[in-house]
Amino acid sequence: MTTTKVQPPQLPKGTRDFYPEDMRIQNFIFDTWKRIALRFGYEEYEGPMFEHLELFTGKSGDEIVSQLYNFEDKGGRAIALRPEMTPTLARLVIQKGNAIKKPFKWFSIPRLFRYERAQKGRLREFFQLNLDVLGTESIYAEADLISATATMLLDFGLKSTDFVIGISSRKLLATYLQEIGTPSADLVYPVLDRRLKIGPEAFAEALAAIGLSTEQSQKIDALMSCKSIEEVKKLVSSPSSIEALHEIEDLFDILTSTGFGDCIGLDLSIVRGLAYYTGIVFEVFDKGKAMRAVAGGGRYDSLCEKLGGAKVPGVGFGMGDVVLADLLRDHDLLPTQKQTLDLFIASFSTDMKQIFKTANIFRQMGFNVSHPLSPIKLGKQMELANQQGATCVVYVDGENAKEGEFEFKDLSKGTMNVGSAQRISEYLKQ
RNA sequence: GUGAGUGUAGCUCAGUUGGUUAGAGUCCCAGAUUGUGAUUCUGGUUGUCGUCGGUUCGAGUCCGAUCUCUCACCCCA
Numbered sequence: 070m071t072t073t074k075v076q077p078p079q080l081p082k083g084t085r086d087f088y089p090e091d092m093r094i095q096n097f098i099f100d101t102w103k104r105i106a107l108r109f110g111y112e113e114y115e116g117p118m119f120e121h122l123e124l125f126t127g128k129s130g131d132e133i134v135s136q137l138y139n140f141e142d143k144g145g146r147a148i149a150l151r152p153e154m155t156p157t158l159a160r161l162v163i164q165k166g167n168a169i170k171k172p173f174k175w176f177s178i179p180r181l182f183r184y185e186r187a188q189k190g191r192l193r194e195f196f197q198l199n200l201d202v203l204g205t206e207s208i209y210a211e212a213d214l215i216s217a218t219a220t221m222l223l224d225f226g227l228k229s230t231d232f233v234i235g236i237s238s239r240k241l242l243a244t245y246l247q248e249i250g251t252p253s254a255d256l257v258y259p260v261l262d263r264r265l266k267i268g269p270e271a272f273a274e275a276l277a278a279i280g281l282s283t284e285q286s287q288k289i290d291a292l293m294s295c296k297s298i299e300e301v302k303k304l305v306s307s308p309s310s311i312e313a314l315h316e317i318e319d320l321f322d323i324l325t326s327t328g329f330g331d332c333i334g335l336d337l338s339i340v341r342g343l344a345y346y347t348g349i350v351f352e353v354f355d356k357g358k359a360m361r362a363v364a365g366g367g368r369y370d371s372l373c374e375k376l377g378g379a380k381v382p383g384v385g386f387g388m389g390d391v392v393l394a395d396l397l398r399d400h401d402l403l404p405t406q407k408q409t410l411d412l413f414i415a416s417f418s419t420d421m422k423q424i425f426k427t428a429n430i431f432r433q434m435g436f437n438v439s440h441p442l443s444p445i446k447l448g449k450q451m452e453l454a455n456q457q458g459a460t461c462v463v464y465v466d467g468e469n470a471k472e473g474e475f476e477f478k479d480l481s482k483g484t485m486n487v488g489s490a491q492r493i494s495e496y497l498k499q
Numbered sequence: 500g501u502g503a504g505u506g507u508a509g510c511u512c513a514g515u516u517g518g519u520u521a522g523a524g525u526c527c528c529a530g531a532u533u534g535u536g537a538u539u540c541u542g543g544u545u546g547u548c549g550u551c552g553g554u555u556c557g558a559g560u561c562c563g564a565u566c567u568c569u570c571a572c573c574c575c576a
Contacts, residue, residue, distance in 0.1 A: 079567085136574070153576045188570065342575060387576080417534050451536035468534080480536070
């Protein structure tokens with residue numbers, strides 16, 4: 070008989086385990102996301118973690134298949150694990166059609182999958198907060214989304230000097246390209262998107278390669294370099310460009326008068342890769358680490374239409390948990406405290422039955438209660454109570470306690486008291 | 500898909516030009532302390548040195564391959 074050593078199981082590439090200490094951080098992030106989303110009146114929704122492959126290829130083309138997890142199920146259907154939430158959202162909206170009262174604001178925290186090589190801030194499995202406002206073309210939808218974003222980041226403890234929400238407009242870029250007479254915008258956008266990454270020379274070369282003149286290329290560069298609306302005003306002249314600029318101006322007015330002026334900035338170098346954006350686009354940058362992007366979004370007025378539904382204008386945004394956690398860690402804003410436990414039930418004589426019974430009494434009163442699981446010395450019981458983050462220890466057999474009363478100790482103060490369950494309950498609520 | 504770096508205890512890391520039985524801190528466990536936790540002291544467990552092969556009398560150390568993770572490129576929804 071031969072014994073082969075079993076290989077220990079391995080974590081799949083690009084995925085994470087969430088031990089309790091990691092889960093606390095995850096919950097902290099999710100709780101904040103959810104709390105602020107609800108505060109702004111967004112309602113939560115969910116969809117399946119896998120969809121028909123066509124839902125994603127229909128929107129983004131066949132190349133996307135190499136970047137997602139897909140398989141054929143036992144019924145021969147082409148299935149993909151969702152790499153983003155927006156197509157699912159569009160499907161939900163199209164299915165219900167006119168039954169949904171518009172406009173409406175929804176949010177979700179989907180688990181997403183992308184088949185790509187893991188690196189800093191990018192994994193194969195991650196979570197992403199999605200906020201979407203659908204059914205209105207009003208600029209207040211953008212204002213709502215951006216103020217919710219800023220509120221969240223501030224609520225996490227970041228300062229307005231730590232990040233900036235860069236605001237741009239696909240509409241302005243499109244009308245300006247038209248104004249200066251360039252070839253189709255679809256061809257130009259990918260180059261614009263890479264402007265900062267590739268540098269001025271490569272940028273000019275790339276524009277020349279798709280047929281733009283030196284003059285056109287310089288004009289584009291000038292527009293994208295603008296740091297204020299005033300500067301842009303000097304460059305644009307066509308009525309449609311001016312209209313697009315007015316929209317940005319409105320958005321800045323609303324956000325500034327609401328108190329978010331410190332969190333936002335005009336940044337026309339933001340284009341975003343997605344083809345479906347039609348209006349305002351924005352990205353959140355960490356001002357610390359080489360301006361990495363933390364979140365991004367924009368207006369997509371024709372997405373539902375493109376997927377075969379009625380026209381439902383919308384604006385949405387996504388914020389990933391991986392980069393956000395990195396950012397919060399850099400600023401030392403992640404929680405370090407352990408689980409919070411109200412009570413730990415202990416016994417001098419290690420009377421397990423009494424411990425178990427007493428724990429249940431306090432649980433029925435609504436407290437979070439723990440206790441030893443086997444008879445161990447009092448010193449060990451105290452150590453456990455401390456380790457588990459208990460506020461107080463209740464002793465089931467304290468000799469100073471009368472019938473119906475317990476000795477209890479406040480672990481943070483080190484003080485001993487005696488009282489009934491009711492009295493302990495009041496003590497904890499103080 | 501391309502390139503660079505990395506891998507020694509659960510974790511952070513030492514380990515001499517190749518030389519006996521691979522170390523420290525931390526964590527964990529037990530005791531000092533049989534009616535009381537965070538400090539302190541004492542003792543203890545923990546390893547296919549990522550894996551496979553090669554060179555050598557001898558490999559954690561040198562060579563090759565492979566895997567892993569990290570970082571960057573591509574891409575970025």
